[in-house]
Amino acid sequence: MIIRLLSAALVAGFLAAVVATGLQFALTSPLILKAEVYEEQAGKQAALASPFAGVIIHAHGGEHHEPGAAAEWQPAPGFERMAYTGLATLVGGVGYALLLGAVMLALQRQPTPETGLAFGVAGFLCVALAPAMGLPPELPGMGSAALAVRQVWWLMTALATAVGIYLIAVRRVALTIVGGLVLIVAPHLVGAPFVVEESRLPAALAAQFAARSLGISLVFWAVIGLAYGWAWHLFGERAVARRSHA
Amino acid sequence: MSTSATLQTAATTGTSERTRAVAIAALLGLGLVFMTGFAPATALHNAAHDFRHTQNFPCH
Numbered sequence: 001m002i003i004r005l006l007s008a009a010l011v012a013g014f015l016a017a018v019v020a021t022g023l024q025f026a027l028t029s030p031l032i033l034k035a036e037v038y039e040e041q042a043g044k045q046a047a048l049a050s051p052f053a054g055v056i057i058h059a060h061g062g063e064h065h066e067p068g069a070a071a072e073w074q075p076a077p078g079f080e081r082m083a084y085t086g087l088a089t090l091v092g093g094v095g096y097a098l099l100l101g102a103v104m105l106a107l108q109r110q111p112t113p114e115t116g117l118a119f120g121v122a123g124f125l126c127v128a129l130a131p132a133m134g135l136p137p138e139l140p141g142m143g144s145a146a147l148a149v150r151q152v153w154w155l156m157t158a159l160a161t162a163v164g165i166y167l168i169a170v171r172r173v174a175l176t177i178v179g180g181l182v183l184i185v186a187p188h189l190v191g192a193p194f195v196v197e198e199s200r201l202p203a204a205l206a207a208q209f210a211a212r213s214l215g216i217s218l219v220f221w222a223v224i225g226l227a228y229g230w231a232w233h234l235f236g237e238r239a240v241a242r243r244s245h246a
Numbered sequence: 247m248s249t250s251a252t253l254q255t256a257a258t259t260g261t262s263e264r265t266r267a268v269a270i271a272a273l274l275g276l277g278l279v280f281m282t283g284f285a286p287a288t289a290l291h292n293a294a295h296d297f298r299h300t301q302n303f304p305c306h
Contacts, residue, residue, distance in 0.1 A: 002267040009271065028300040074292035081296070088282045088294035092301065095278030102271035105264060128302060137302040150304035151284060213300050220301070 004235045005101045008111070012101075012228035013094030020093065020220040021086040027212040029085065031205060032140060038201045039141030089220075096123060097224045104228075107170060111232035113225075120225020121218075122165050128217035130161040130184070134192025137213035139206055143197020150193050157187040 075081040100119050101111070109115050131154045138144060160183045167180030282294045283303035291298070291305075298305045 001263055002270055005267055005271050006274075009275075024296065024300050029296055032296055032299055072292070073289045074295075084293040085296040088297035091278050092282040092294075092297060095275045095282065098271045098275030098278065102268045102275060105271070106268045108264075132302050135302070135304065138299065138305065140299065140306070144304075144306070147304055147306065154304050209299075213302055216300055217302065 001105075004232065004239065005105060006098070007235045008228050008231035009097035009101045010094055011231035011234075012097040012116075012224050013090060015227040016097070016220050016223040017086065017090040017093040019223050020216055021089045023216045023219060024085060024089065025082060027216065028209060029082070031209045031212070034205060035139035035141050035201055035209075038199070042141060042200060093220065093224060096127075096221070097228055099123070100224060100228055101232075111229045113229040116225035116227070116229030116232075117222060118225070120221040120223075120228075122162075122169070123224070124218050124221035125165065126162045127158045128214060128221070130187070131157045132210070132214055134188055135194055136206075136210045139201060139209050141201055142199055142206060143195055145193035145195045153187065153190075153192050157192075160184065160187050 075084045100116070100123055104111050104115070104119055109119070134157065135144075135150055135154060144150065164180040164182075164184035167176040167183065171177075171180075281290060283298060283301065285291070295305070
C-alpha cells in the first residue's frame with residue numbers, strides 16, 4: 001500500500017510541477033524579476049541615506065570582501081534560476097501529493113480523480129487561500145513583519161483551516177460544523193502579522209502577483225488531486241495484473 | 247473483475263499497514279514541504295526563492 005501511495009504521489013507531484021512551473025515562468029517569475037529591480041534600487045537608496053553609507057560602500061566596493069558575503073550561494077540568473085524553480089516546484093508538489101495521499105488514506109477515502117480533486121481543493125484552501133487572506137502573496141522588496149512570526153501564523157492558519165474543513169465536511173454534525181467554522185475564522189480574528197510599509201513597488205504589480213499566485217496555487221492543487229486519483233488506480237490495476245499473472 | 251480484486255485487497259489489508267503508510271507518507275510529505283517552503287538555510291532559500299514567493303510561503 002505504501003508503494004502504491006508513494007508511486008501515485010510521485011506521478012501526481014511531477015505532473016502538477018510541470019503545469020505549475022510553466023505557469024510560474026509565464027505569469028509570476030517575470031513579476032518577481034521586475035520587483036527585484038525596485039528592491040535593488042531601494043537597497044541602494046537606504047545605503048546612501050544611512051550615516052555609515054561611506055563605510056558600507058567602501059566595504060562592498062573595496063577588494064577586501066567580508067567573509068560571509070561571498071558564502072551566500074544563489075543560482076545564476078536565467079536558466080539555472082529557472083531550473084531550481086522547477087526543481088523546488090517538483091519537490092514541493094511531491095510533498096503536497098504525499099500529504100494529500102496520507103490524508104485520503106487516513107480518512108479511508110478511495111482515491112479517484114473526483115475525490116482527489118475535492119481533497120486538492122481543500123488543500124488549496126488550507127495552505128494557499130486561508131493564509132493569503134491575512135498574508136497576501138508578496139513580491140520581493142515589500143515590507144513585512146519578522147519572518148518567524150509570519151511563518152508561525154501561516155502554519156497555525158493552515159492547520160486550523162485543515163481541522164476546520166475536516167470537522168465541517170467529514171464529521172458533518174451541527175456541533176462540529178460550528179466548531180469548524182470557529183477554527184477557520186479564529187486565525188483571522190487573532191489577526192495576521194501584516195505590515196504595510198512604504199515601497200516604490202507599484203501597487204498594481206503587487207496586486208497582479210497576488211491574484212496570479214493564487215490562481216497558480218489552485219491549478220497546482222487541482223492537478224495534484226486529479227492526477228493522484230488517476231495514478232492511484234493506474235498502480236492498483238498494475239499490481240492486480242502482476243498478481244494474476246504470477 | 248478489477249473492482250472485486252481491489253475490494254478484496256482492501257478488506258484483507260490490516261489497519262496497521264494503513265497506519266504505517268499514513269505515517270510514512272505524512273512524514274515524507276512534511277519533510278519535503280518544509281525543505282522547499284520553510285528551511286532557513288540560505289542556499290535552500292535562494293534555490294526555492296521564486297517557488298516560495300509564488301506559493302505564498304512567508305519569505306525573507
